[in-house]
Amino acid sequence: MASTLILTLIGSLTAQVNPFVLRYTVDKVQVLLHHGHSLKVGMPLLLGISGILLGKEVLNAALDFGQSYFGEEIRVYVSSALSQDAVRRILSYRLGFYAAGSNQTGKLQTRLDKGVDALMKLVQDLFIDILPLLAAAAVSLVVMFAASWRIGVVALGVLPVYFWLSYRQAVRLSGVRRGMRQLKEDKNHGLLNLMDSAVVIKSFVREQYEEEKQDRLQHELRETQLRMRKTNFLFNGLKSLVEQVGLVVIIVLTAYLVLSHELSIGTIMFNSMLFHNVSAPIRQLHQMYDELNEVHTYSEAFFEMLDADNAVEPTGSLPPTSLRGTFELRHVDFTYPSGTQALHDVSLTIEAGKTTALMGLSGAGKSTVINLLCKFYEPQSGEILLDGRPLADYDTHALRQYIGLVLQKNHIFKGTVDENIRYGNLLATPAQVQDAARQAHLHDQLMQLPDGYETDAQQLSGGQQQRIAIARLFLKNPPIIFLDEPTASLDAVTTEQIKTSLDALKRGRTVVIISHSLSQIVEADRTYVLEQGRVVENGIHQELYDQNGAYRRIFDASARSLNLEKLARTLTY
Ligand SMILES: Nc1ncnc2c1ncn2[C@@H]1O[C@H](COP(=O)(O)OP(=O)(O)OP(=O)(O)O)[C@@H](O)[C@H]1O
The missing domain is CATH 3.40.50.300 (P-loop containing nucleotide triphosphate hydrolases)
Structure with missing residues (x-):
């Protein structure tokens, strides 16, 4: 875990290299052009920049590999430990637990699989996706503030709107997700049931009846899926709009400051790239928020299954040695x-x-x-x-x-x-x-x-x-x-x-x-x-x-x- 965090920190710093190099390049090229220097004078500059950018990409590739590998290692270990833990717990439960309607075979399996998948997603989101991006975004914001507090304020100002939209989206989706989980469990269970009951279904010629039952479920599933998609499309569009408006404001403001001789011309490029660094994770954040919500929904059911303390078989401590059997x-x-x-x-x-x-x-x-x-x-x-x-x-x-x-x-x-x-x-x-x-x-x-x-x-x-x-x-x-x-x-x-x-x-x-x-x-x-x-x-x-x-x-x-x-x-x- 420590290695992942160190790599994340280094990654957040390398993410700032491009804006700095490009600002420097634009400003330097402008000076060279202004003084009418030939290409020959600019050559060392081009070579130096190419070297830095290439070196940074090589370092980035290594960092990416390291982060993915260490993140995956955590995922694999956590996943196997969780699955084993679930099996051990379920085996310790009393018969009544297995017989309960909500725990029928297919349903329990779905809950276990989905629960472990969801928790793995959490590890993936946290260690592989979100942490490096958030770290890079935080450093970019600091750099923007350092370059110009006004630009920093605009970049920061977009964030609450973004977060709020993501939050609304998540709230809208959470109820639908829960319903979706239930429907999927029912569907899986229904299919297993069909297979178990094949002989009876066929001998009573109830194929159509069973098909219609499944169709009702499919219909509900379809409607729920479409509702989910609609909500996602709507909110994603809104968030995209907010991001683009933020970018336009930053470019216009920077151009204004350049014209007022407060900033160099390279800063336009610099700021839009940094804003990209800030908005990239936040663009992903809605997905993350969304996924975390899903993780919450599925892991809730998973932990409910693991924490069914009242379902654990009771036992005493008396050893049944020399039993007579009355x-x-x-x-x-x-x-x-x-x-x-x-x-x-x-x-x-x-x-x-x-x-x-x-x-x-x-x-x-x-x-x-x-x-x-x-x-x-x-x-x-x-x-x-x-x-x-x-x-x-x-x-x-x-x-x-x-x-x-x-x-x-x-x-x-x-x-x-x-x-x-x-x-x-x-x-x-x-x-x-x-x-x-x-x-x-x-x-x-x-x-x-x-x-x-x-x-x-x-x-x-x-x-x-x-x-x-x-x-x-x-x-x-x-x-x-x-x-x-x-x-x-x-x-x-x-x-x-x-x-x-x-x-x-x-x-x-x-x-x-x-x-x-x-x-x-x-x-x-x-x-x-x-x-x-x-x-x-x-x-x-x-x-x-x-x-x-x-x-x-x-x-x-x-x-x-x-x-x-x-x-x-x-x-x-
Ligand atoms: N796991 C269970 N959950 C809920 N009710 C049950 C369960 N097992 C049995 N019952 C109910 O308890 C009552 C007694 O059932 P039990 O199986 O003890 O009867 P039995 O005398 O053994 O019958 P049989 O000769 O048909 O096996 C029945 O009404 C039955 O429906």
């Missing part, structure tokens, strides 16, 4: 950030080393219970205890090392199958990865693929991807396991295979399972039945069945949907 929910109420109350006064116990099933119709709140146990969200009232201590007191990251979570649809990262399984334990040996894949009944299938474990994981079928998730769990080997309909998307044979693997895994561990599969529910040590966010029944299979309540209704409906009677008849043949 969870207790006491009178828990929970409402999602969107406002949906998912749990009402829920009390339940998940015993260590046992399998607890959660049962209920869709939307009853089963997954929400698991979300709370994983500390993805905190309840608004009531308490959750783990081995008798508040769950909130535990170190969140350390606790999650002890928990394995398999969902109905698990995320598969871009990359190979090996990389995806290894996510469960980054230090696993190839033999351990294969062992986990074997337990998840995936190994044999992989062996039939030409690339085996190196196959692109996202190309595998839904069922195979589910096995990757289960292999990941085997590799992590946690003492506490949450299974949220882990076999719901699998075929019957795979379900049976996976169930056998999971049964082996369940032994001696604390397991919470959500499943619509009767076979998995009847085997649970305890089942809690939820209805509209409340626990309505709990017990073991037979007890619950005999109660003839909610459990029985769901159980019977599931049995009927399987058409057990007919199946039984078929099986006896």
Whole structure:
């Protein structure tokens, strides 16, 4: 940074060379002409001037290079530090942050990119563009004042008018810019959404409907862009006019002073060049002002994203060593950030080393219970205890090392199958990865693929991807396991295979399972039945069945949907 400032200072001085040399040349040539000297007498003067001007240009080129290079160095370092900082921050946020409408993937990405770009622009404007020009302008003003205070006053007098116009322009644009940012984020998000929804759009033949939605956005974007351009053209024209009027006044005033023998004739050239030095950065300044405004708009959103302190996942300091794994929910109420109350006064116990099933119709709140146990969200009232201590007191990251979570649809990262399984334990040996894949009944299938474990994981079928998730769990080997309909998307044979693997895994561990599969529910040590966010029944299979309540209704409906009677008849043949 110091090197950039030193170069800027030298640059501001070299910018004054041309006016001085030209004033000297004009005055000297005039004297030579006046005395009728031949070209021969003037030759040394011409050579001397050429030498100075050329030397100055060489120095300028070196200065330009130095300033650009050092400025770029600052830019590159700041940009990489900012991006990394943003990634680190975002990763530390709680799930609710990712789910919020304003943070959807495309929007967050746009905000991050635009924010970093904008801040880089700030560094560029400051160190590469504005500082050298402003320094040169300041020195030129001082020189003008020193040559003639009246000329100095005129040059200085133009500045407030210029600044005021730039300010008005910026104010007019700022609201429009903000709207523009929002529209661009929406557009990006819309496009990503279109790609994600391609199958549904096509199967419902909604191409035209989607196109019209995008067109409305384009229309607004177009109008906003045109409004912005109009404002810019108007103000730029006004500023140009002010600058030209300033120049005319300076030339006329200098000519008047030359005629009154107060200044030499070379000063006309001298002053107009110096005024050019003063107005050049100021001409750019409106752009800068404009850009800084844009920087402000985008960086505001960027820093908002970085400073979402309330979005940082809370953590306690209790290390979860020697966990037994008994969870207790006491009178828990929970409402999602969107406002949906998912749990009402829920009390339940998940015993260590046992399998607890959660049962209920869709939307009853089963997954929400698991979300709370994983500390993805905190309840608004009531308490959750783990081995008798508040769950909130535990170190969140350390606790999650002890928990394995398999969902109905698990995320598969871009990359190979090996990389995806290894996510469960980054230090696993190839033999351990294969062992986990074997337990998840995936190994044999992989062996039939030409690339085996190196196959692109996202190309595998839904069922195979589910096995990757289960292999990941085997590799992590946690003492506490949450299974949220882990076999719901699998075929019957795979379900049976996976169930056998999971049964082996369940032994001696604390397991919470959500499943619509009767076979998995009847085997649970305890089942809690939820209805509209409340626990309505709990017990073991037979007890619950005999109660003839909610459990029985769901159980019977599931049995009927399987058409057990007919199946039984078929099986006896
Ligand atoms: N991330 C979320 N943000 C807002 N509301 C949510 C969120 N997840 C779930 N909900 C709402 O909370 C309620 C309970 O949902 P939950 O997913 O816990 O039900 P579930 O019993 O697991 O249902 P399913 O069997 O369909 O998975 C529902 O009304 C649902 O709309």
